[in-house]
Amino acid sequence: MTTPSVDTTSRRTERARPTVDGRRADLDGLRAFAILLVVVYHVWLGRVSGGVDVFLLLSAYFLTGSFLRRAGTLSLATLPSFWARRFAQLLPAAALTIAAVLAFAALALPSSQWRAVWEQAWASLTYWQNWALTEAAVDYYARTETFPSMLQHFWSLSVQGQVFVLWPLLLVAGAVLARRMQWSVRRVLTILFGAVFAVSFAYSVVVTTVAQQAAYFDTWARLWEFALGSLAALIVPRLHVGRVLGLVLGWVGVVALVTCGLVLDVGAGFPGVAALWPTLAAVALIVAGRAERPAGASALLASRPVTAVGGIAYALYLVHWPILVATMVLVDSTRVSIAEGLVVIALSLVAAWLLTRGVRAVARGIGTSTARDARLVVVSLLVVALPLASWQAASAVQAAGVSPQANPGAQVLMPWTDARADDDAPLAPLGTQLEDEWIALDGPCDDAFAPDDDRLDGSCVQTVVDPAAPTFIAVGDSHAQQWLGALLPVLQDDGWNVVALLKGGCSLAPDEDADDECREWRTAAAAYTVALPAAVAMFIGTKAVPESDQERVPAGLGRVIDGVVASGTEVLLMRDNPRFHEDMYTCLEQTPDECGRDLATVQAPANPAIALADDPHVSLLDLTEYLCPEGRCRAAIGNVAVYLDDNHLTGTYARSLAPAVRAALAEIPGIPIG
CATH class of the missing domain: 3.40.50 (Rossmann fold)
Structure with a gap:
């Protein structure tokens, strides 16, 4: 049985295209450009840019290209080492970011927000955040917070992590099938990912129409973006693009990416048909970089300043959102000024550089092997799991100490019960x-x-x-x-x-x-x-x-x-x-003396x-006298919080x-x- 040949790009074209460590520098630049768009849109425009869609597409492009170069040796036995290596590259920086968010939450956020942070930390660490957010999007009883979650941006990393498990299985299956059928690997994978694209895109269009909030985080509704990246990796290397066409495609792609979030309501319209805008713009830039003597947009993306950001793009995506939300919390505003935004971006760039350098230094210091990668994954998990589990356990012990005798609630207003509140006991229920x-x-x-x-x-x-x-x-x-x-x-x-x-x-x-x-x-x-x-x-x-x-x-x-x-x-x-x-429980945590209301102002x-x-x-049956004794509605009575939010007991x-x-x-x- 013959081994299918694997196509390679022409050396002349490769030489004409800028490279960094054997990679297309313009695509490293494209990744940087996409992440910078995400950051700028988040910080100053309060909108979604479509840059994340480009990031997802590029991850599949690089992954498919890497596997394609090793198609002749692919088998199921090669996958454990791939998964260990890939998650050893991803988890350390992610774990350190999650740990930093937990530390900030413990120091700066009210206890009523801790549980949500805990749940999202576990979901982010285990690449399940997108599904957790899907459930929250349709959960009537989910608490509404003043500020967005500091970890909600992990939804895309979770989708990416899930695809990094699924995609190698598809790639190996395609390679094995190609060997058995004596077809070209490229041909088999093109058919395979074409089918994934068609099915996922159709599903995405339908589910975005009927349940857009849930669809936004749905892995199955996003697979077509990865499939498009894989198809680009399979097809684009065979394309020959003239210099003029490359110039046009490059600048059209750049303009389309910059304006996508301004023209489209990405947060409310993706990932259906509208998501073709940024993903096809990315494909245009990928094709543009294939031109002989690429110039214009491709040359800009391959420039040293842009590719330098590309080297820290993953870390920049990780840290920018927690830094932005932390700034909002500290200045007590859901928007940041231009000056505050500049500080957020500067801090994000510095933090991303330090995070990238630190993780690389640690990784280099412990050698290279599958066992090393596995250990690095385990250590990364423990960096979050140990303090998080300890924090939750400590809170559970505190909750177990709350008693009805010390926290009688409304019964202090009922003389026949002889109830007395213990002012030294913690308020019940705890925020968690x-x-x-x-x-x-x-x-x-x-x-x-x-x-x-x-x-x-x-x-x-x-x-x-x-x-x-x-x-x-x-x-x-x-x-x-x-x-x-x-x-x-x-x-x-x-x-x-x-x-x-x-x-x-x-x-x-x-x-x-x-x-x-x-x-x-x-x-x-x-x-x-x-x-x-x-x-x-x-x-x-x-x-x-x-x-x-x-x-x-x-x-x-x-x-x-x-x-x-x-x-x-x-x-x-x-x-x-x-x-x-306002949320009356949060008011109790922050300004308890300002939470009361005169009954006449809130009830007929x-x-x-x-x-x-x-x-x-x-x-x-009217129990108002036990909510608003003596004509004053109170947020806490008998050492018990009356409300859990702005309108529920x-x-x-x-x-x-x-x-x-x-x-x-x-x-x-x-x-x-x-």
């Missing part, structure tokens, strides 16, 4: 516990409580103690969920089954503005509630307006109530809690739901309201609870 403060039941609805309507999939949960016991159902958005926390201890003590239909951001009010999915859910939820033989149904009877007294009844709620009452179910309407413009003088309570089967505080709920329900004849 906020994501656990959402009220949850035991599991999905099943058996008699399982909904038949597919529109309710994933939104029905239950805690069942006895099928013969009375059933309580709560229906609505996240505010129905939070108030369920105040009722659950009472219901569980009294042996009730509890069912909840919950959809974040979607109240049970048919005339409130909503998207199609929410409207369909409302219809199905109302029908389910009417059909369920529940003794009591709980809804949110009012909707507060942030920092306003314009509280009102949700539009159309009355019709839903009429249907439920007609089915024989008692209705309990909870009054909404006040809402604010009287409960607007009174108009719905004319029916004897409709009752109201912490689960800890909601549960502390249980004695007040029992006392109030005992006074309501129609509600057989308490």
Whole structure:
């Protein structure tokens, strides 16, 4: 069996093209140019440039070219050494960057942001950040931060890392297949990556149309960019480009890259058809560099100042974003001035140079071998994993020390409980516990409580103690969920089954503005509630307006109530809690003395739901006095944070309201609870 020949570029063309260590210098310059665009757009324009797309394409271009030169010796046995070498090149700088971000977070960020930093640090270290951000993009309950994550830029490095695992498998498979079929490796790989391009591009166009936020970080929606880079590595070396055409292609490519982020909303339109703009511009520059006696844009990219940046491009991408966000935090602004931006860029260049030099020095000092590469990977992982795991463990120990006796919450406002707060105890919940403060039941609805309507999939949960016991159902958005926390201890003590239909951001009010999915859910939820033989149904009877007294009844709620009452179910309407413009937990961490609000400024003088309570089967439950005692709404009561963000109660505080709920329900004849 013959070994397929591997095409090489003509020596005359290679000599005409500037080189650095045997590489095309103009492409090192292109990488630098792409990263500089990313930095400048991030720092001063607050936009995405499309430079990352070029970076991804070039990584596949270089990888494919490297494998193609060794096609005759490729096999699965060669892959472990490749992976060890590649990640030994990538991980040290990445790990040091992540470790620096963790240090900054510990020193400068409030504890309510630590958990997100922890999660993203693990995701970045394990090349999973893009999928973590995909989940966050569609997570209604994800905390909204003032400043962007210092590690969110690792999404592209995660995609790249995943491709560095997948691509060699495809390249080896193509080489093996070529040997068996006695075809040219270049031909087989061109077909293979052409298919990857077509499938991934079609998927990218579709998913970008229906779910762009998630698609932006989706590896499968990005594979076509890598496939295009591989196709360029396979096809461009066979092209012969004249000097004039090279000049035109080069400058068209440069202008297209510079203007891409200005003309297109890259952050909201990629990675579908629009991403062809920067990637094809990069291909144009790759082709331009093939011209005889390349000049113009290609010569500019191959110049010493640009290629010098190319040598630190990876480190520059790593450090520029954390430095930018850290600057925003320190100056307390989501934008930086021109002068501050210059400082950010200067610091980024210095940090990138030091990081690159330091990592190279360490790598040189421990020799070269696959075993050395593996050790370097392990050490890099430990540089982050050990301090991060220790920090999380210490926080868990602190959280375990919080007790209801020292942190009684609302019960300090209930004389009959004799509760006293311990001012020396830490505030509950800790900032790192906020994501656990959402009220949850035991599991999905099943058996008699399982909904038949597919529109309710994933939104029905239950805690069942006895099928013969009375059933309580709560229906609505996240505010129905939070108030369920105040009722659950009472219901569980009294042996009730509890069912909840919950959809974040979607109240049970048919005339409130909503998207199609929410409207369909409302219809199905109302029908389910009417059909369920529940003794009591709980809804949110009012909707507060942030920092306003314009509280009102949700539009159309009355019709839903009429249907439920007609089915024989008692209705309990909870009054909404006040809402604010700022995150009240963060306020507690930073300026606790400024977090209070006068009740008259954040809630209507009287409960607007009174108009719905004319029916004897409709009752109201208003716990405002335990949120705003003596007419003052407070961010912390009884050593417990009342709010976990700008409008939701912490689960800890909601549960502390249980004695007040029992006392109030005992006074309501129609509600057989308490």
